[in-house]
Amino acid sequence: KEVLADLIRTTDVLIENYRPGTLARLGFSDERVVEINPNIIHASASGFGHSGPESQKPAYDCIVQALSGIISITGTEEGQSVRVGTSISDIITGMYTAIGIVSALFRHEKTGQVARVDVAMLDSTVSVLENAIARYQISEEIPTPLGSRHPSITPFESFKTKDSEIMIAAGNDKLFSDLCTVIAKPDLAVDQRFKTNLMRTENQQELKQIIEKVLSENSTRHWLEALDVKKVPCARINNMKDIFENEQLKERNMLLPVESENGFKIIGNPIKFAGESNEASAEKAPVLGEHTDIVLREVLGYSKEKIASLHENKITREEY
């Protein structure tokens, strides 16, 4: 606790993701933290936030994905819901926390005012549901999973080809007409069922079957090339292997070899400041506690003796 107090005293930002109340129980209430360091930005990321009836509940990414509604709109057209295949609730919450922290630092720099940042996984995940929230209120129908298609633009979805699947986004009449030319079905563009985006969306299943019948006669590569000529937005459904072979990602330094890890790569920083350093490799992640002594010595100025005595008296998580 003495070390934590010293760290709080010397830092600009305290970030923690304990369940609300835990830090206070450990002796570091919001008031105490500001008392130790009146200039601190204190940020918390938690499952449900530091207020409200559910505040104390435990949270994992999959629990919050379930509660947030994002699972209810992700899945097959036949209605089988699935979790987003990455821990999107965890990640989005971290990103909002980062925005909150940097905003608070900026304001502090300009005005001297501090901030107590409180970001919840549930709030964060609900905040990305966009059109589902609006559609439900307007139509009073509960949105369901739509497979790979867009709720109100057609054709804007994936189609089976002879060898895999292809995503096509023909978002207006011109692009739809070009798509019809590419698949040698120019009549579709003037067909009464498909003339406007609204009509196409109303008759989406019918249109999908017609398009997919043609696309399934040739390979994804064939169709990508043909659609590219007409500038109809399209894409292969890449997998992890494809990602590692992607030239654009290489060029953007998005696949960083980790030093002395035999070519193992991690993902680079997607926030590029053009003309400034854009790292081409990453340092190995530290093992737990690797930098403890450096921080105690160089940041807090502790003596060798003090550090040694802290190690001697260390209590483990279990003992705590």
Added chain:
Amino acid sequence: KEVLADLIRTTDVLIENYRPGTLARLGFSDERVVEINPNIIHASASGFGHSGPESQKPAYDCIVQALSGIISITGTEEGQSVRVGTSISDIITGMYTAIGIVSALFRHEKTGQVARVDVAMLDSTVSVLENAIARYQISEEIPTPLGSRHPSITPFESFKTKDSEIMIAAGNDKLFSDLCTVIAKPDLAVDQRFKTNLMRTENQQELKQIIEKVLSENSTRHWLEALDVKKVPCARINNMKDIFENEQLKERNMLLPVESENGFKIIGNPIKFAGESNEASAEKAPVLGEHTDIVLREVLGYSKEKIASLHENKITREEY
């Protein structure tokens, strides 16, 4: 162009999401922008970024989801991939752009240095794939969709109940043992197939069938109550209707009625600064151009006559 130059002159941040090169073609190259305002933070969000071989390609959310690999890991256990049910590539890109902008503002405030922020949808989406990127490199197997389950923790997935589905996250031996007690199958916790998380993950299908058989005999509400007593993390798979009835989201001011819109609600700001204003309602979104004259008059100081002449000579997007 004169108005835009004046706006650039008076603003802290220029944000645009044109395809790379478009702003320069319109007469506003990076150099020209900084020339007009040497203190500006110029931020671009684009499909593939302002460098690399794919830089010029058009992008939509579904195209980038397809290229990023996120679709390849989202979908059913049987292997049917689906798009994340919200425009997650669009959204994450906006969030990274926000982090870049606020960071650049903070740095500018401290050092006077400006920044040219360049965020790509492809980079941004790849950056959230987390364990799939690592699993592929370690195992050399291409990750596939996993339905609602976790790749390496079991049971950490959704199960059918009598009336719907329930998410259960029993992430360690203790919670698994408690789950077994709740479903009246205490023997499972010491079963050779399921004793450790590794064993449970290896025998996930078998375990899922056993658990689901019991859960399907009673309602989601019943199981949620029973699991809550034992503090086993669990959740209903909420839909949009449930979201609007959620007390925690209400308490957190996450459902904001829009002024004079008959109860229509939008999602609140998930970044809370505790103890500071937390809006309980939202202003109506402006219609296109609603604030043009106010900006011209109050920000740029244009005269009535000048504004009138701009309106007279206005060219439409089509004419342009």
